[in-house]
Amino acid sequence: xxxxxxxxxxxxxxxxxxxxxxxxxxxxxxxxxxxxxxxxxxxxxxxxxxxxxxxxxxxxxxxxxxxxxxxxxxxxxxxxxxxxxxxxxxxxxxxxxxxxxxxxxxxxxxxxxxxxxxxxxxxxxxxxxxxxxxxxxxxxxxxxxxxxxxxxxxxxxxxxxxxxxxxxxxxxxxxxxxxxxxxxxxxxxxxxxxxxxxxxxxxxxxxxxxxxxxxxxxxxxxxxxxxxxxxxxxxxxxxxxxxxxxxxxxxxxxxxxxxxxxxxxxxxxxxxxxxxxxxxxxxxxxxxxxxxxxx
Numbered sequence: 001x002x003x004x005x006x007x008x009x010x011x012x013x014x015x016x017x018x019x020x021x022x023x024x025x026x027x028x029x030x031x032x033x034x035x036x037x038x039x040x041x042x043x044x045x046x047x048x049x050x051x052x053x054x055x056x057x058x059x060x061x062x063x064x065x066x067x068x069x070x071x072x073x074x075x076x077x078x079x080x081x082x083x084x085x086x087x088x089x090x091x092x093x094x095x096x097x098x099x100x101x102x103x104x105x106x107x108x109x110x111x112x113x114x115x116x117x118x119x120x121x122x123x124x125x126x127x128x129x130x131x132x133x134x135x136x137x138x139x140x141x142x143x144x145x146x147x148x149x150x151x152x153x154x155x156x157x158x159x160x161x162x163x164x165x166x167x168x169x170x171x172x173x174x175x176x177x178x179x180x181x182x183x184x185x186x187x188x189x190x191x192x193x194x195x196x197x198x199x200x201x202x203x204x205x206x207x208x209x210x211x212x213x214x215x216x217x218x219x220x221x222x223x224x225x226x227x228x229x230x231x232x233x234x235x236x237x238x239x240x241x242x243x244x245x246x247x248x249x250x251x252x253x254x255x256x257x258x259x260x261x262x263x264x265x266x267x268x269x270x271x272x273x274x275x276x277x278x279x280x281x282x283x284x285x286x287x288x289x290x291x292x293x294x295x
Contacts, residue, residue: 026074048092065099106243116230127192142176143263144246146238153203168264246274
């Protein structure tokens with residue numbers, strides 16, 4: 001049944017390949033815990049206690065409440081599917097309570113750190129340097145997700161309308177406005193890209209020096225290396241740059257609905273977490289500056 005469920009969320013629900021793979025991995029992890037092969041897994045032989053035991057096991061192994069909740073979300077979707085197709089009439093996940101998540105404010109880079117990270121762009125004179133600088137700017141100026149950036153194609157860049165066409169979650173398209181300077185960086189990078197001796201891609205914008213589409217691991221390493229040079233944050237990743245985009249926009253007076261649209265959030269609640277980050281900064285400045293707050 002697992003393979004039919006994965007096919008369902010790919011074709012009918014139009015989930016991205018990465019999301020479908022995550023669901024499959026979660027269900028395979030359950031099978032492994034129950035000591036059964038995925039192809040032989042029969043949901044009718046699984047109980048509520050089995051699911052609870054698996055979740056407790058993952059918590060005991062050091063998994064975060066967020067990760068365990070993701071497992072539970074996958075299982076709930078799977079059993080809803082089973083109900084929908086009439087394979088079962090009992091949802092064994094319905095009464096399971098999700099582990100409580102400690103909400104942490106998103107971390108972000110300071111503006112002066114971003115200035116240092118992009119200070120050497122004008123001196124870049126080889127394919128890798130030009131590409132890596134462009135990656136930092138694209139993430140910082142657009143707030144794109146890592147997967148969205150990797151999927152970006154050359155023809156998704158509209159130089160006339162000064163925008164990028166981005167394919168987000170569940171294949172939803174959105175358009176992100178970009179600056180003239182960023183478009184100039186793209187054009188400069190394209191010159192180096194087109195000069196690569198070999199090309200084995202489908203028009204993806206970001207390539208390795210072998211002419212192949214850039215991998216998510218390579219992209220992560222590029223960001224980690226570049227940002228580690230200017231910041232002492234424990235986490236250095238493309239997602240921190242996404243947080244930085246949103247926080248910077250809010251700090252400079254952008255409307256939260258505009259940020260929501262640019263970032264491709266499904267609802268405003270996902271964007272509002274950044275208002276808390278900004279407010280914490282305001283609180284710190286208030287305590288530091290106001291004479292009454294110091295007492």
